[in-house]
Amino acid sequence: xxxxxxxxxxxxxxxxxxxxxxxxxxxxxxxxxxxxxxxxxxxxxxxxxxxxxxxxxxxxxxxxxxxxxxxxxxxxxxxxxxxxxxxxxxxxxxxxxxxxxxxxxxxxxxxxxxxxxxxxxxxxxxxxxxxxxxxxxxxxxxxxxxxxxxxxxxxxxxxxxxxxxxxxxxxxxxxxxxxxxxxxxxxxxxxxxxxxxxxxxxxxxxxxxxxxxxxxxxxxxxxxxxxxxxxxxxxxxxxxxxxxxxxxxxxxxxxxxxxxxxxxxxxxxxxxxxxxxxxxxxxxxxxxxxxxxxxxxxxxxxxxxxxxxxxxxxxxxxxxxxxxxxxxxxxxxxxxxxxxxxxxxxxxxxxxxxxxxxxxxxxxxxxxxxxxxxxxxxxx
Numbered sequence: 001x002x003x004x005x006x007x008x009x010x011x012x013x014x015x016x017x018x019x020x021x022x023x024x025x026x027x028x029x030x031x032x033x034x035x036x037x038x039x040x041x042x043x044x045x046x047x048x049x050x051x052x053x054x055x056x057x058x059x060x061x062x063x064x065x066x067x068x069x070x071x072x073x074x075x076x077x078x079x080x081x082x083x084x085x086x087x088x089x090x091x092x093x094x095x096x097x098x099x100x101x102x103x104x105x106x107x108x109x110x111x112x113x114x115x116x117x118x119x120x121x122x123x124x125x126x127x128x129x130x131x132x133x134x135x136x137x138x139x140x141x142x143x144x145x146x147x148x149x150x151x152x153x154x155x156x157x158x159x160x161x162x163x164x165x166x167x168x169x170x171x172x173x174x175x176x177x178x179x180x181x182x183x184x185x186x187x188x189x190x191x192x193x194x195x196x197x198x199x200x201x202x203x204x205x206x207x208x209x210x211x212x213x214x215x216x217x218x219x220x221x222x223x224x225x226x227x228x229x230x231x232x233x234x235x236x237x238x239x240x241x242x243x244x245x246x247x248x249x250x251x252x253x254x255x256x257x258x259x260x261x262x263x264x265x266x267x268x269x270x271x272x273x274x275x276x277x278x279x280x281x282x283x284x285x286x287x288x289x290x291x292x293x294x295x296x297x298x299x300x301x302x303x304x305x306x307x308x309x310x311x312x313x314x315x316x317x318x319x320x321x322x323x324x325x326x327x328x329x330x331x332x333x334x335x336x337x338x339x340x341x342x343x344x345x346x347x348x349x350x351x352x353x354x355x356x357x358x359x360x361x362x363x364x365x366x367x368x369x370x371x372x373x374x375x376x377x378x379x380x
Contacts (some may be wrong), residue, residue, distance in 0.1 A: 030091055031168060033091075036175065089143065089196070097293045105122060179230045197219075253307055254275075269366065270302055272369060274301075310345035326355070342363065
């Protein structure tokens with residue numbers, strides 16, 4: 001279906017005027033930026049707050065687009081603005097709104113846990129919510145104006161919107177894998193700026209040399225910033241790039257005296273951090289009769305949640321394995337096979353090997369977890 005729309009759109013575009021072609025392509029690019037930002041926002045809220053906050057994104061998009069339709073209905077003078085200018089300002093407004101929203105989310109001291117007894121948290125939440133709606137408001141204004149002003153060929157606006165939205169959903173995993181959430185948010189703003197510049201062409205503001213150079217410099221600086229984020233991320237040293245809830249496990253680990261990040265990387269589905277000297281001491285179910293010191297451990301965090309242990313000891317030296325509940329299974333069947341699903345930091349694998357399992361099979365859904373353990377744990 002997507003390719004059918006793409007072929008039909010390419011055929012129709014050959015019969016358009018240059019200005020109209022720019023307007024239609026601007027609608028598609030703006031839709032790409034919108035879906036890219038919406039996808040990145042689900043990951044941002046899941047990491048910065050908790051997973052249930054990610055469901056806010058749907059309501060944010062609906063509120064922004066609904067508000068844009070209301071504005072166009074209540075203020076009919078907006079529909080008298082030339083479409084090229086409306087799309088240009090929509091793209092620029094979207095980019096500015098993305099920067100504003102990202103700044104507010106990271107600067108505002110919103111605490112969802114204390115909202116029941118701190119009245120100011122309600123006000124913070126309203127600002128938090130409305131700031132994230134601004135980019136969708138500008139995107140809805142641009143696309144809504146295009147649908148309103150291009151009545152006889154609104155099918156092309158629909159096609160451009162659908163194709164651009166699909167492209168944004170396709171690009172989101174790639175940008176998240178390269179630059180993480182900060183990189184994907186940055187690229188959504190740059191793509192929206194490109195939509196605003198494309199529709200103007202040689203008209204209006206771009207006739208002024210300083211404006212043209214300002215736009216190009218801004219795009220160039222943004223691309224360099226994205227490249228820097230990509231290099232840091234692919235080098236396993238990506239900063240988190242956002243403020244996280246103080247109740248998340250990674251926030252606790254960062255406050256531990258002497259803690260340091262050994263590994264930090266984004267991929268398309270998660271954020272993985274490995275913390276050293278963060279007070280990680282986790283041997284679930286260890287018998288109180290075990291009298292030795294626990295082995296040293298690193299802390300593995302996925303999406304800034306509670307740290308899982310990476311135990312820095314060989315199976316031969318892991319004496320604590322015999323004092324943990326799983327040892328019963330290997331006592332009943334010595335030399336058996338073990339299947340471990342999502343071993344996180346590898347504690348279950350270490351237990352099975354220490355207990356003398358003949359064969360250990362693991363299923364790891366997120367390949368970044370395996371890479372984090374391999375990069376941070378010494379070759380034991």
